Ligand SMILES: Cc1ncc(COP(=O)(O)O)c(C=O)c1O
């Protein structure tokens with residue numbers, strides 16, 4: 001498989017190249033040159049496979065020829081062996097129509113583990129072959145950070161610098177990052193929002209002074225390998241609910257648009273997806289863009305679903321590219337305009353292309369609390385605030401009652417105990433696999449929301465590439 005940049009100005013790369021590159025050198029995001037497609041018979045033949053075998057079947061077209069099937073199977077076996085549930089991403093039922101896809105059985109209790117446990121191993125595999133070293137720079141609104149750190153802590157060929165917005169992640173989320181003691185792990189709390197952190201990370205990829213000294217890569221969903229691994233659980237859920245003979249809708253709590261874009265990829269590969277419901281909190285740029293075509297970022301409002309407190313959604317660019325006729329140079333101009341003004345209008349082609357599969361909904365604080373208490377009272381399920389936003393949107397979307405609707409449960413409720421307790425009266429305990437999180441000592445740097453300060457910190461602590 002060959003990958004091209006959404007901005008048309010970077011060389012095409014193979015899977016190994018895009019995994020190690022993270023972001024394209026023109027500031028764009030890599031996408032496959034074409035979508036691999038399974039026939040109905042091929043999808044039917046996936047029924048009953050273990051999660052690992054399904055992952056191999058779904059991902060093989062994307063990784064060939066960089067990885068052999070046996071290499072991929074070995075990496076998946078090791079990655080998913082760390083999950084606390086044998087099914088890796090089990091489904092539970094709320095009622096006749098509503099289902100929950102539990103994506104939080106990995107080591108750090110959020111859906112990020114599904115991709116990052118694999119990505120950490122992919123890095124190790126490729127770096128060993130090349131005898132090389134990576135400097136990973138990431139931004140987190142709470143969950144990517146701990147999942148990425150867990151995946152690479154202590155690995156020799158990688159340094160990781162993880163930026164989180166100071167005071168804007170939950171205590172559990174922060175401690176899951178800052179109590180990890182490994183010489184290659186560097187946590188940085190910055191003044192500002194996740195969007196500020198993400199913008200600094202992206203800038204580093206096009207800063208010659210940094211890329212000239214360090215081989216910089218990404219663990220955020222700007223890295224194609226992240227999205228690829230997330231496609232698998234859409235197949236897993238739909239197959240259990242009757243695909244390929246039956247369509248399934250998905251409701252996805254959305255921030256950076258990575259998780260829901262993985263659902264779009266699954267549909268492109270032939271999975272019968274009825275709708276993809278983009279569920280946002282009050283930071284609703286995506287809801288506005290999909291419903292009115294206006295993609296303009298405001299100030300980020302802190303909410304009880306902090307991981308979705310995002311206004312600039314990186315992966316939306318991948319959708320605009322694919323729906324807008326895959327014209328990289330035109331998209332580069334559109335994105336440069338957005339970067340300068342923080343506002344843009346979608347073209348008709350982009351709007352119509354997106355409308356064919358996506359709908360959206362916005363949940364305010366009350367809607368989120370109501371969804372959490374509905375799940376607890378009617379179904380005995382304690383869900384986290386992000387999942388609640390997805391569930392609210394799933395129930396509001398007006399999907400044909402014959403079509404199952406799967407809400408992606410993106411985090412374990414124990415990551416947000418205060419918000420869950422306020423809504424349901426129940427304080428979810430931390431699962432034992434997280435260990436003595438509140439007894440461990442924290443360590444992190446604090447920096448202003450200033451690119452030069454962050455770049456200087458990274459330059460001082462990172463290992464130069466050969
Ligand atoms: C718990 C949780 N739910 C939902 C999201 C939004 O996912 P995405 O950024 O892929 O849209 C995030 C962060 O990414 C998250 O951590």
Ligand SMILES: N[C@@H](CCOP(=O)(O)O)C(=O)O
Pocket residue numbers: 139140141142143144145219220221222255256258307308314
């Ligand atoms: N919600 C995320 C934000 C970063 O998203 P990513 O999927 O692009 O890594 C987080 O928890 O950090």
